[in-house]
Amino acid sequence: MEFKQLKYFVEIVRNGGMTQAADYLFVAQSTISKAVKNLENEFDVTLFDRSQKHIKLTDTGEVFYDKAVEFLTLFDHLTLELNDIFEVQRGHIRLGLSPMIKVDLITDSLENFHKKYSNVTYEVTEGGGKAVEHYINKDEVDIGVTTLPVDSSKYNSMPLYKEELFLVVYKSHKFAQRAQVAISELRDEEFVLFHDDYYLRDMIIENCRKEGFYPKTVAKISQLTFISNMIERGLGLSIVPRSIAEQMSNDVRMIELKGEKIYWHLGLIWKKGAYVNNVTNEWIIFLKESLKKK
Incomplete structure (x- = not known):
């Protein structure tokens, strides 16, 4: 069965005859007639009662017509939806x-x-x-x-984008009034670090190791608000990108890291x-x- 055969069959019914359907579709009447005959042969059914002067569907033809219309409608909707997707609608x-x-x-x-x-x-x-x-x-x-x-x-x-990393501490921390702090000075500090699935945590650990120590971790957290709250309560310090530091409260101080700048890409x-x-x-x-x- 071909798509065109279904289309021809439906238009015969809608237009009231093969001649009218052929005119509507701009094809030869013999093409229309052949398409219907092929459908009947393929499904071993009779779609039209040819004993009548005017075109009339058989009982089988009625069912076939309803399903053909349903199929063609679904196909039209599929085409529209695919076009929407291809056109980014x-x-x-x-x-x-x-x-x-x-x-x-x-x-x-x-x-x-x-x-x-x-x-x-x-x-x-x-x-x-x-x-x-x-x-x-x-x-x-x-x-x-x-x-x-x-x-x-x-x-x-x-x-x-890339961002510079900064040290963040509570306002009463001993480093709070400093303009710069070296990572080596953080050896005895307690860190609030990100959870294991954050590459930022790996960066912090790697830069501490370069200075000969592993950061003492008081907490591993994935929620930014919770990290900020921990620092605000003086429970530790952290190293974060500038945009994150700037979102923290006025009780948190953002301090530049001394030496070669560290960037997060x-x-x-x-x-x-x-x-x-x-x-x-x-x-x-x-x-x-x-x-x-x-």
Whole structure:
């Protein structure tokens, strides 16, 4: 059975005869007649009562017509929906994000993108950089934000921004009035660190090890608000990106780290060779263009 055969059959019924259907479809009447005969032969049925002067469906033809109309309607809807997707009128973006990033950078982009494509929907899953990579590997999200660089054999990447890291302490801490503090001076301090799935935690530990010590950890936390509250209560100090430090309360002091500056590089990544839908590809381009304007 061919799609055209169904179409011809339906138009014969709608137009009241083969001649009228042929005129409507701009095809020869013999083509219409042959299509119907092929359908009848394929299903071993009689669709039209040919003993009548005017075209009339048999009982089988009535059922066949209803199902043919249903099929053609579903096909038309499928075509419209696929066109919407290809033209980025519809679609779904699955994004993995760390709560430690500049959230406004992503939400501003999504807001502007949504104004342009109002039928696009979004799903955001939170987690540290390692968790985001895990989500991508398991196809639980399509794209995500993590620390760069990443394994280029596994992921495509697009740089977003880099931030300097700062020491944050409670206002009554002995370092609170200092302009700069060296990491080596933190040897005996208690740290509030991020959870294991955050690359930022690895960076802090690595820089402490370069100075000959492993940071004493009083807590491992993944929620930014809880980290801030721990510091505000004098339960420890931490090292965070500038944008995170600036979100903390006035009771927290942000202090520059002495020596070579330490930067946190963030980027958008997606799995190499994996299917990425049209709307997600379009948003990646949209985000890239918006970054150029900043």
